[in-house]
Amino acid sequence: xxxxxxxxxxxxxxxxxxxxxxxxxxxxxxxxxxxxxxxxxxxxxxxxxxxxxxxxxxxxxxxxxxxxxxxxxxxxxxxxxxxxxxxxxxxxxxxxxxxxxxxxxxxxxxxxxxxxxxxxxxxxxxxxxxxxxxxxxxxxxxxxxxxxxxxxxxxxxxxxxxxxxxxxxxxxxxxxxxxxxxxxxxxxxxxxxxxxxxxxxxxxxxxxxxxxxxxxxxxxxxxxxxxxxxxxxxxxxxxxxxxxxxxxxxxxxxxxxxxxxxxxxxxxxxxxxxxxxxxxxxxxxxxxxxxxxxxxxxxxxxxxxxxxxxxxxxxxxxxxxxxxxxxxxxxxxxxxxxxxxxxxxxxxxxxxxxxxxxxxxxxxxxxxxxxxxxxxxxxxxxxxxxxxxxxxxxxxxxxxxxxxxxxxxxxxxxxxxxxxxxxxxxxxxxxxxxxxxxxxxxxxxxxxxxxxxxxxxxxxxxxxxxxxxxxxxxxxxxxxxxxxxxxxxxxxxxxxxxxxxxxxxxxxxxxxxxxxxxxxxxxxxxxxxxxxxxxxxxxxxxxxxxxxxxxxxxxxxxxxxxxxxxxxxxxxxxxxxxxxxxxxxxxxxxxxxxxxxxxxxxxxxxxxxxxxxxxxxxxxxxxxxxxxxxxxxxxxxxxxxxx
Ligand SMILES: Cc1ncc(C[n+]2csc(CCOP(=O)(O)OP(=O)(O)O)c2C)c(N)n1
Numbered sequence: 109x110x111x112x113x114x115x116x117x118x119x120x121x122x123x124x125x126x127x128x129x130x131x132x133x134x135x136x137x138x139x140x141x142x143x144x145x146x147x148x149x150x151x152x153x154x155x156x157x158x159x160x161x162x163x164x165x166x167x168x169x170x171x172x173x174x175x176x177x178x179x180x181x182x183x184x185x186x187x188x189x190x191x192x193x194x195x196x197x198x199x200x201x202x203x204x205x206x207x208x209x210x211x212x213x214x215x216x217x218x219x220x221x222x223x224x225x226x227x228x229x230x231x232x233x234x235x236x237x238x239x240x241x242x243x244x245x246x247x248x249x250x251x252x253x254x255x256x257x258x259x260x261x262x263x264x265x266x267x268x269x270x271x272x273x274x275x276x277x278x279x280x281x282x283x284x285x286x287x288x289x290x291x292x293x294x295x296x297x298x299x300x301x302x303x304x305x306x307x308x309x310x311x312x313x314x315x316x317x318x319x320x321x322x323x324x325x326x327x328x329x330x331x332x333x334x335x336x337x338x339x340x341x342x343x344x345x346x347x348x349x350x351x352x353x354x355x356x357x358x359x360x361x362x363x364x365x366x367x368x369x370x371x372x373x374x375x376x377x378x379x380x381x382x383x384x385x386x387x388x389x390x391x392x393x394x395x396x397x398x399x400x401x402x403x404x405x406x407x408x409x410x411x412x413x414x415x416x417x418x419x420x421x422x423x424x425x426x427x428x429x430x431x432x433x434x435x436x437x438x439x440x441x442x443x444x445x446x447x448x449x450x451x452x453x454x455x456x457x458x459x460x461x462x463x464x465x466x467x468x469x470x471x472x473x474x475x476x477x478x479x480x481x482x483x484x485x486x487x488x489x490x491x492x493x494x495x496x497x498x499x500x501x502x503x504x505x506x507x508x509x510x511x512x513x514x515x516x517x518x519x520x521x522x523x524x525x526x527x528x529x530x531x532x533x534x535x536x537x538x539x540x541x542x543x544x545x546x547x548x549x550x551x552x553x554x555x556x557x558x559x560x561x562x563x564x565x566x567x568x569x570x571x572x573x574x575x576x577x578x579x580x581x582x583x584x585x586x587x588x589x590x591x592x593x594x595x596x597x598x599x600x601x602x603x604x605x606x607x608x609x610x611x612x613x614x615x616x617x618x619x620x621x622x623x624x625x626x627x628x629x630x631x632x633x634x635x636x637x638x639x640x641x642x643x644x645x646x647x648x649x650x651x652x653x654x655x656x657x658x659x660x661x662x663x664x665x666x667x668x669x670x671x672x673x674x675x676x677x678x679x680x681x682x683x684x685x686x687x688x689x690x691x692x693x694x695x696x697x698x699x700x701x702x703x704x705x706x707x708x709x710x711x712x713x714x715x716x717x718x719x720x721x722x723x724x725x726x727x728x729x730x731x732x733x734x735x736x737x738x739x740x741x742x743x744x745x746x747x748x749x750x751x
Contacts (some may be wrong), residue, residue, distance in 0.1 A: 110111060115139055121195055122169040122220075131600035133170065133370045137162045140189055140484040141398045141721050143200075148188075153204050153211050156396040157186035157257070158408045160287050160367070162256070164391060165189040167373035168569050171381065172251055178222040178238045182231035182256035182266075184212035185411075186285075187221075194220035204540040206715030212544060220661050226544020227509065228482045229263025232282055232401030232520065239278035248279075251381060255283045259290025259459060262298055262481030274358035277539040280306055281380060282359065282388045285367065287395040290459045291410045292467075295479045301353060306364045306392055354388045368397060383641070407462055432597050435590040435628075436533055438568045440465030442575045442604065443502055447476050453579060456480065456503040458487040464504045464533045464673025482508050488516035488528070497525040502580055503528055507535040507547025507589060514553060517585070522559045531575070534629070535564070535589035537721065542714030550589055550706045551626070551655055552683030558606045561586040562656040564627030568600035570653070576604035577633060591678060593717070608659035618648035621735060622670035624663075626652045626685050629726060630676045636731035644734060647674075658688055672738065674703045681706035703734070 115132060119125050120145050128136060136612050148155045166189070168179055174194070181187045191209065191645040192200055195218060202208025213221035214565055223234045231254035239252040260266060261284060271279050286302050288294060354361040362382065365376060373391075380387060395410075396402025401420025404407035414423040425431075447453045447469055453465045459482040470477040491501035505513065510532055521528045535547035554562050561581070565571035571590055578586040613632065623633045630651045637647055648670060650662050666673055673693075675686040686704030693700065705726040712720055721727035725734075 113139055115196070116143060116192075118178060119193060120197060122174050122193060124165065125193055129297075130172075130371050130374055132614065133163075133166055133374065137166055137370055138398075139719070140166070140192065143192065143197075144188055145399055145417050147200055147203070148412075149415050151201060151203055151205070152411070154185040154188070154411050155399070156402050156406050157183075157287075158188040159287060159397045159399055159402060160393040160395045160398070161186045161255070162189050162369050163370040164262065164283065164285065164374055164393070165193065167370055167377055168253065168255075169193050170374055170375040172253065175219045175222070177251040178235060178253065179220070180223045180231040180235040180238070180252070180254045180259045181213050181225060182254065183228045184225035186255075186257070187213050190220070191218075194218055194484070204542070204714055206719045207713075210542055210714060211540065212542070215445075224544075226541070229256070229266040230303045231260075232266055232269035232273060232280075235280050235282075236273045236278055239273075239280040240276060243278060250279070251281065252279060253281045253283060254478050255285055257290070258286040258288065258299065258302060259294055259482055262290075262296055263483055264485055268405040270354075270357050277385050279384055281308070282385050282386070283389045284363075284388060285393055286364065286390060287406075288395045289395055289406050290482060291463055292459065292461050292479065294481070295459070296502065302364075302390070303467055305390065329504035338519065344361055354390075358386065359589045360385065360387040361390065362387065364392045365389065367391035367393035394468070408454040414597070421602045430598060433568065433600050434465075434593060435568070435571060435595050436463075436465040436592075437468070438571050438595065438600055439504065439531055439533065439575070439590070441601075444469045444472060444573045445604070446502070446575065446579050447473055449498070450500060450579060452500045454478065454499055454501055456487050456491050456494075456501055458482055458484045458505060458509065460509075460533075461505065464506070464531075466504060469647075469739065484512040485516050488513040488518045488530075491527050491528045492516070492520040494526065495521075495528045496524070501528050502531060502579075504531040504533055505621050507550045508531040508538075508545050508552060517554070517560075518557050518746065520562070521585045522557045525559055527582050528585045529575070529578045530585065530587040532587060532589040534592045536591045537712060537717055537724070538592045539717040539720065540714050543711040546707070546712055547589070547591075548680045548712070550587070551677060551679040551685065552687075554587055555655060555683060555688065559584045560656060562589075563587065563654045564589045566613075566625070566628060566651045566653070568595040568597045569602040571595075572600075572604040573607045574653075577607045577609065580606060581609065589627060595628070596631050607653070610654050610659055612650055612652040612654065612659040612662045614662070615649040615651050615748070617669075618646040620670060621645075621647040621672045621674060621738070622666045622667060623647055623649045623674050623676060623731075624652055624685065624689060625676045626655055627678055632721070632726060632728045632731060633676055635728040636735070639728070640734050640735055643736070645739060647735060652685065655685055655688060658692065660692065663689065663692050664696070667693060667696070667700055670700070671699050674701065674705060674731075674734070676731070677706040678726070680709065682709050705731070705734075 115136045144158050199209050204211040212226045215224045233256035234251040242250040352361050395406045455477045457466050457479050461467050461479050491503040494501040530549050538545045563574050565574050574588045625633050675689050677685040681704045707724050
């Protein structure tokens with residue numbers, strides 16, 4: 109706990125917060141802000157979004173009766189303050205660490221986390237479900253609050269939920285936390301609309317007057333709330349350029365309001381509690397509020413890594429020249445080269461332009477990159493449209509967010525044989541973001557789709573070769589998955605070359621055991637084999653490179669030459685490479701033991717990637733141990749039969 113803890117030190121739960129006077133709340137917000145800055149500076153996580161909702165979070169827990177009333181955070185990367193105020197202050201130093209608390213709301217972690225999140229735009233649907241359930245059960249006094257950012261509001265499911273909620277008469281309050289930015293600056297027409305409301309001077313002046321009237325009259329006469337709302341609606345209709353979008357979806361619209369005035373927020377939320385039915389409160393906040401550098405560079409300070417809490421300087425890893433680049437940067441630079449080579453190549457990102465390094469292209473060719481908002485489904489079908497008209501779309505989606513777009517990949521792309529290139533960043537275990545973000549499933553969920561090429565590079569050269577080959581392939585979709593973080597080659601910039609599709613690589617032959625790997629995990633096997641060689645054990649290693657079409661020549665060779673097959677993949681073992689190899693064995697009447705290493709059939713929590721690889725049993729040490737145990741058993745059996 110820092111030195112700024114006069115009030116915060118007394119607060120563990122919302123009941124303690126409610127014991128404060130309204131006048132003390134600004135001071136508490138200051139302390140919370142300092143607590144978060146100090147904590148995130150030496151235990152990296154999300155910063156900007158959390159600093160932006162300090163006042164809102166305090167006001168919510170001050171006014172509402174949580175956990176009875178339901179607060180649903182969208183994405184949940186901004187719920188640190190909520191966690192600190194709901195029993196997790198003392199554990200906050202374990203945030204995102206192995207076996208520590210999660211960086212996102214998680215239902216099994218606390219009764220205050222009404223809904224588990226990580227992927228965006230779900231809050232309104234979930235809160236609406238709870239609100240309708242409350243109605244059904246006769247719990248008419250319960251409140252249901254969804255807090256959603258302006259970025260997350262661009263996701264299709266949020267629109268779907270608004271459409272449903274507006275017609276439901278359910279008791280739901282949507283708080284639109286409008287800070288004008290997602291991770292990168294927001295895109296799309298909605299942002300202009302929100303800006304229009306925010307900057308309409310006449311509307312805002314009149315709205316404030318009406319609002320003050322509402323506050324003073326509502327104390328005496330409940331019906332005046334309705335009258336004043338009607339006046340407010342007329343004001344909105346006449347003074348805003350467009351008719352009010354939210355009102356047209358049958359939501360009562362309130363705002364825009366300064367989201368950093370905690371005392372005013374308390375009054376407002378108190379008033380809004382009395383109004384039944386679907387309502388939307390539009391808050392204007394600043395991402396990174398109160399920390400200068402975070403306010404200035406909001407994209408970098410979304411999740412800045414280690415930084416100096418006094419100066420705001422980000423603490424970069426030393427010696428950046430002598431370490432391999434991140435896969436995402438190899439992707440960005442290669443895409444730039446490809447856009448120069450062929451003017452049909454364009455990039456598509458669902459709001460992750462900087463995070464996937466597509467900004468490298470956007471910096472030179474702004475019109476070749478399309479940031480479509482947090483809208484994975486749309487990103488895929490939009491790419492399908494581009495491909496149908498002859499362009500070469502490279503659609504980069506984080507593996508776990510691509511789950512959203514399964515039907516679009518299947519129906520709109522693969523079924524139509526459209527040459528869309530999918531680059532699935534953050535495939536495999538991603539680390540501290542945990543279960544919601546691990547890219548565990550793409551190999552398995554894509555394998556059953558016909559017409560789709562599925563590949564994974566083992567290193568940076570391979571990524572470049574695969575991207576180059578994908579651009580030349582015009583028969584259908586082509587998926588390339590790669591993990592978060594660094595590759596293995598300092599000298600990553602090869603002359604990209606065409607790969608024979610469906611062909612793997614022999615890394616080395618050996619005896620007795622063969623490893624079949626796909627993607628970056630092949631490097632774990634390379635290291636393990638080096639160590640095993642010291643013990644005079646010489647397993648073979650094939651890098652399959654493609655899951656589909658699988659290299660059947662290599663598989664025949666593996667089954668013919670070796671006694672034991674070990675498959676290794678950074679993905680679920682249910683339906684991935686191991687399953688493919690097993691099916692191949694059965695179809696081809698081989699009969700050899702297959703050991704499948706990969707993510708077991710369960711959701712893996714958060715921690716450092718190395719900790720998680722180890723937990724799942726496919727880090728270098730686990731692989732070495734597996735082989736040594738196998739050899740030991742083999743010897744014991746030999747002794748047994750020799751007796
Ligand atoms: C489906 C999905 N796509 C992408 C992301 C990555 N992501 C995390 S936070 C974020 C930006 C959210 O913006 P906004 O809702 O405006 O909240 P802010 O961070 O500005 O508070 C994005 C794109 C995600 N969590 N879920």
